[in-house]
Amino acid sequence: MASILSVSGSPSPTSRTTRLLRHLDDRLRRQGHDVTPLEVRTLPAQALLGADFGHPAIVAATALFEQADGVVIGTPVYKAAYSGLLKSLLDLLPQYALTGKTVLPLATGGSTAHVLAIDYALRPVLSSMGPSHIVPGWFTLDKDITVGEDGTLTVASAAAEALEQVTDHFSSALGGRTALLASTG
Numbered sequence: 001m002a003s004i005l006s007v008s009g010s011p012s013p014t015s016r017t018t019r020l021l022r023h024l025d026d027r028l029r030r031q032g033h034d035v036t037p038l039e040v041r042t043l044p045a046q047a048l049l050g051a052d053f054g055h056p057a058i059v060a061a062t063a064l065f066e067q068a069d070g071v072v073i074g075t076p077v078y079k080a081a082y083s084g085l086l087k088s089l090l091d092l093l094p095q096y097a098l099t100g101k102t103v104l105p106l107a108t109g110g111s112t113a114h115v116l117a118i119d120y121a122l123r124p125v126l127s128s129m130g131p132s133h134i135v136p137g138w139f140t141l142d143k144d145i146t147v148g149e150d151g152t153l154t155v156a157s158a159a160a161e162a163l164e165q166v167t168d169h170f171s172s173a174l175g176g177r178t179a180l181l182a183s184t185g
Contacts, residue, residue: 001032002174005068008039009075009086016145017108021074023153024106024167028072031171038064040089048088058092065093070102070174073126077109077139081121090125099130104170105137106163108145115139135173138166 008018025035047055075082118137144156
């Protein structure tokens with residue numbers, strides 16, 4: 001099926017955002033997609049903050065975007081916006097790095113006051129990068145994401161159902177795009 005890049009913009013090594021993305025990655029794999037995870041926090045800080053477009057890690061990350069049919073972008077919400085770490089990566093990508101791609105924006109945060117961060121902060125930046133389609137995203141409250149001592153993830157039932165729906169919608173949108181690409185190739 002489709003090749004998906006799943007990007008976590010969380011700076012935390014114990015991030016609920018990242019764990020939630022990896023949970024959704026598993027769902028997408030079960031639907032037949034090839035999913036590649038990318039944790040922006042693992043890229044060299046000097047390259048990100050110094051805008052080193054030629055750094056091998058940045059070149060490799062850019063190539064992952066180029067190769068993907070679809071991109072899942074996950075971020076914690078800080079100060080009513082997506083993470084600065086994610087912003088630093090998006091700034092280093094080519095202007096139209098999302099051209100022809102289907103994108104699913106996801107966010108996590110501590111309060112429903114941040115629920116519009118996807119539409120008012122993240123979506124405009126993603127739109128400027130030329131995707132063919134940005135499917136409706138989803139905001140998940142931190143309290144709805146529980147990580148057990150053994151590392152297992154539990155998502156509150158209402159949030160889990162909503163996440164499954166947006167993930168399946170993204171998967172369906174990719175299916176149509178992949179079929180279209182195959183028919184023109």
